[in-house]
Amino acid sequence: xxxxxxxDPIDRIDGDLKVTGRARYSADMKRPDMVYGVLVxxxxxxxxxxxxxxxxxxxxxxxxxxxxxxxxxKVAGINKNKPSEVATDRVMSLFQDNKVHYNxxxxxxxxxDTFEHAVDGAARVKVTYESQKPKPPLPxxxxxxxxxxxxxxxxxxxxxxxxxxxxxxxxxxxxxxxxYTTPTQTHNALExxxxxxxxxxxxxxxxxATQGVSGVQKRISELFGMPKENVRVIAQxxxxxxxxxxxTWSHVMLAPMAAKLVGKPVKLVLxxxxxxxxxxxxxxxxxxxxxxxxKDGEFTALSHDTISQTSAFDEFAEPAGTISRMMYASPNxxxxxxxxxxxxxxxxxxxxxxxxxxxxxxESVVDEVAYAINxxxxxxxxxNYAETxxxxxxxxxxxxLRECYQQGAERFGWAxxxxxxxxMREGNELIGMGMASSIxxxxxxxxxxxxRIKPDGxxxxxxxxxxxxxxxxxxxxxxxxxxxxxxxxxxxxSAGDTRFPESTTSGGSRTTASTGSAVTQAAQxxxxxxxxxxxxxxxxxxxxxxxxxxxAENGRLQTKSxxxxxxxxxxxxxxxxxxxxxxxxxxxxxxxxxxxxLNAFGxxxxxxxxxxxxxxxxxxxxxxxxxxxxxxxxKTARSQILGGMIWGVSMALLEDTLIDxxxxxxxxxxxxxxxxxxxxxxxxxxxxxxxxxxxxxxxAGVKGIGEIGVVGSVSAIANAVYHATGKRIRDxxxxxxxxxxxx
Amino acid sequence: MEYTNHKNYIIDGAGRRWFLKQSxxxxxxxxxxxxxxxxxxxxxxxVPPGLPMKRAITLRINRKxxxxxxxxxxxxxxxxxxxxxxxxxxxxxxxxxCGACTVHIDGRTANACLLLAVMQQDRDITTIEGLxxxxxxxxxxxxxxxxxxGLQCGFCTPGQIMSGVAVLREGHAGSTAQIKEWMxxxxxxxxxxxxxxxxxxxxxxxxxxx
Ligand code: FES
Ligand code: FES
Numbered sequence: 001x002x003x004x005x006x007x008d009p010i011d012r013i014d015g016d017l018k019v020t021g022r023a024r025y026s027a028d029m030k031r032p033d034m035v036y037g038v039l040v041x042x043x044x045x046x047x048x049x050x051x052x053x054x055x056x057x058x059x060x061x062x063x064x065x066x067x068x069x070x071x072x073x074k075v076a077g078i079n080k081n082k083p084s085e086v087a088t089d090r091v092m093s094l095f096q097d098n099k100v101h102y103n104x105x106x107x108x109x110x111x112x113d114t115f116e117h118a119v120d121g122a123a124r125v126k127v128t129y130e131s132q133k134p135k136p137p138l139p140x141x142x143x144x145x146x147x148x149x150x151x152x153x154x155x156x157x158x159x160x161x162x163x164x165x166x167x168x169x170x171x172x173x174x175x176x177x178x179x180y181t182t183p184t185q186t187h188n189a190l191e192x193x194x195x196x197x198x199x200x201x202x203x204x205x206x207x208x209a210t211q212g213v214s215g216v217q218k219r220i221s222e223l224f225g226m227p228k229e230n231v232r233v234i235a236q237x238x239x240x241x242x243x244x245x246x247x248t249w250s251h252v253m254l255a256p257m258a259a260k261l262v263g264k265p266v267k268l269v270l271x272x273x274x275x276x277x278x279x280x281x282x283x284x285x286x287x288x289x290x291x292x293x294x295k296d297g298e299f300t301a302l303s304h305d306t307i308s309q310t311s312a313f314d315e316f317a318e319p320a321g322t323i324s325r326m327m328y329a330s331p332n333x334x335x336x337x338x339x340x341x342x343x344x345x346x347x348x349x350x351x352x353x354x355x356x357x358x359x360x361x362x363e364s365v366v367d368e369v370a371y372a373i374n375x376x377x378x379x380x381x382x383x384n385y386a387e388t389x390x391x392x393x394x395x396x397x398x399x400x401l402r403e404c405y406q407q408g409a410e411r412f413g414w415a416x417x418x419x420x421x422x423x424m425r426e427g428n429e430l431i432g433m434g435m436a437s438s439i440x441x442x443x444x445x446x447x448x449x450x451x452r453i454k455p456d457g458x459x460x461x462x463x464x465x466x467x468x469x470x471x472x473x474x475x476x477x478x479x480x481x482x483x484x485x486x487x488x489x490x491x492x493x494s495a496g497d498t499r500f501p502e503s504t505t506s507g508g509s510r511t512t513a514s515t516g517s518a519v520t521q522a523a524q525x526x527x528x529x530x531x532x533x534x535x536x537x538x539x540x541x542x543x544x545x546x547x548x549x550x551x552a553e554n555g556r557l558q559t560k561s562x563x564x565x566x567x568x569x570x571x572x573x574x575x576x577x578x579x580x581x582x583x584x585x586x587x588x589x590x591x592x593x594x595x596x597x598l599n600a601f602g603x604x605x606x607x608x609x610x611x612x613x614x615x616x617x618x619x620x621x622x623x624x625x626x627x628x629x630x631x632x633x634x635k636t637a638r639s640q641i642l643g644g645m646i647w648g649v650s651m652a653l654l655e656d657t658l659i660d661x662x663x664x665x666x667x668x669x670x671x672x673x674x675x676x677x678x679x680x681x682x683x684x685x686x687x688x689x690x691x692x693x694x695x696x697x698x699x700a701g702v703k704g705i706g707e708i709g710v711v712g713s714v715s716a717i718a719n720a721v722y723h724a725t726g727k728r729i730r731d732x733x734x735x736x737x738x739x740x741x742x743x
Numbered sequence: 744m745e746y747t748n749h750k751n752y753i754i755d756g757a758g759r760r761w762f763l764k765q766s767x768x769x770x771x772x773x774x775x776x777x778x779x780x781x782x783x784x785x786x787x788x789x790v791p792p793g794l795p796m797k798r799a800i801t802l803r804i805n806r807k808x809x810x811x812x813x814x815x816x817x818x819x820x821x822x823x824x825x826x827x828x829x830x831x832x833x834x835x836x837x838x839x840x841c842g843a844c845t846v847h848i849d850g851r852t853a854n855a856c857l858l859l860a861v862m863q864q865d866r867d868i869t870t871i872e873g874l875x876x877x878x879x880x881x882x883x884x885x886x887x888x889x890x891x892x893g894l895q896c897g898f899c900t901p902g903q904i905m906s907g908v909a910v911l912r913e914g915h916a917g918s919t920a921q922i923k924e925w926m927x928x929x930x931x932x933x934x935x936x937x938x939x940x941x942x943x944x945x946x947x948x949x950x951x952x953x
Contacts, residue, residue, distance in 0.1 A: 016889060018897030019886075019889055020881065021870070021872050023897055027834070116814055189932055190896070192835070237896075240932050242932075271837065272838065469896025471895075638892070639892045639933075643933045643934035644934070645934075671840040672840045676930060677934070677936075679922075679929070680927040682923075682934070682936045
């Protein structure tokens, strides 16, 4: 058997289960006696519930009860249900009071024997309210902001200052000041949020669609005021998350509360329209950018001021300015983050939170500067290339952005572009070419993994991570196989369950860096044990051979100098009592973050074609080139990148959650009117990785790739639209009516 | 829950184990020959007035007949998923907007969330579970999806594959643009579109009858 190497494009290990429909997602689980919950949502944007009339509902066959304020079980740890510094701990609506903070807030749950009975019952609950005028979301209220407590990532400052912005601007020959706005976006993972919760005495089990089984376990146990060990969370397969399944939202508490109330397992699957508000969304933003530059393109000043919105009862600030702080070597830089409060569900992290809207603004304004001083946009970026991180004042652990620009430009054929707007066309269509930089910080969190070499020479990896579609399950087997010199076929992974060692939430592109590092370290530790065993074993061909001299290859331990001197794990373990070897490792960042700035970089080139008469915009071609450390699986990695770039197309051209400012109600809470790309929206698209060896960044040598694809894509498309039409659209999404009046 | 590169699925988790037992009993009970002429007789029951009466129906799904009692308002998708444990068809929207629930009815694609189960008698229903020729072999498009990574989270995948098979059978896989157009009733929020198109093209080029 040909050994599969790290980086090889091996098929997903869960591929067969997914293509045959045998993969069981949370809503596919069943329990004896299971009943169905359906939520009743508020229909006002602000106020209180005066009364529920549930008489008709309760008379219906199959309806067990209506859980709402009044009969909902009391939540022992309710004092923990408040704004927190943990970005995934959001304030939930748990029917403990009668307040309504936003339209489409869960206010009651009907529980019945069948789904149909529960839906019908929910439709018949009558609610009377005391209604107040809701506070509207952005752009209203942008002159009445406040400073947030914090940004979601604990080490990001809210406001920053470097040098002297005023002085920098007065030294500039050209100054560009523009405001960019982005809409509220809703994650809309295809799998609805879902869980099945049941109690066995004091023990709670939940099959839950989540990006973090451990995070949910912790949050739920603290809210119920019970030991963590009593809560088991299982997420075997997750149908996408994109941030929305990273936090523990109301329904994750409501289902076990209902299960307690009726004494039966409760299945709660959110309806698509319920997921516009109660499970987070990306805040809309208003971002003011100022750039001062010399004639030769050198930036003398840069500022980035962001306003985003939060709910009336919790606080989440979209960290849009963080990349502008460090992307370019401007000596003078200021950034601020402000919030407004509105009667909406609390915003949250959505794929590339902060980076996606923030880099749209940054890379758009840089393009505007390039036109203002008549300079090639790549040359301008190279002129201001940050050799070290100007914000943290640290060297980069590695940065191959120059190569990304260069290779991207070559692949795309940037040289063929004539810079003048409206200068390229074919038939009815104006052609535009745009580019932008992409970047995503490397995040890493504590994770634990156990690696066991079994007497049969096979390896078992246990870690409580989950695969949200990224390929985590597949690459974890590759990581262990790589360290132990085996084929991934010899590695079995146990994951998606809090029974296994605690691993991080899959968000912030951190799983491979975190859990991958834990698996690497545990595999290294168990390998060391095997080497030591051989060293001490008189009958081993490796008796008395120093550890450093032994390598693991092809399922064997052998000496570096002579591959024939050695033996298999099987024979070594057989002679030594046929007992497995195992090691469990907790992996966390050392001081790499104090000494280096850790980031993945990339470039995006996009071509758009716009029908001059109709304004129809197509992204006809898109090329992403990324440098993200070691790539563990070329196949799944490429899919991650392309998926991210498609999110870029989506954000640039399609997505917009329309909230009626008078009522706070979402006007398009469904997949027909909330637009995401379909197959025909995506034309030629490709993604490439530049080889980058970075041994500083973490033991696995990887940088996250889940989000970087989105980041630069939005502005590359916006810049291409400008090049095509001569019209700068600073308000996303770029829809045809916005480009139509370009003449 | 365990995953291996052997593509073994080791059954674990209390719920799963319980349901396996339960569902094999279910299938034993229900795998009857189609009861032609008997279907659709409403059983006497004590449903209060104004509420839908249950009806006994027979559904032919994946070459098997299932006799069940359903309320007229139950959708085919809910019957498949909640009553028959055919959970391969997914519910992404319940409104005919996403394609995750795509099945074949008499050889044509349909959104199971938009169909009432009571109206599907005497039709041949194929779900993703019935696509492969045998339990240990995959349909060529299933193989191609894995090979070309036409999936990420996998939630849209059963629907994509059911649509993809229809696109191939109906002769709409003549060009990339045509495939993209005909596959646009199935949303993939993960953005696995290139892999999906590659997989369909590979099968089309392979020239095998699907
Ligand atoms: S669930 Fe049927 S189309 Fe979405
Ligand atoms: S693979 Fe996740 S929605 Fe298509």
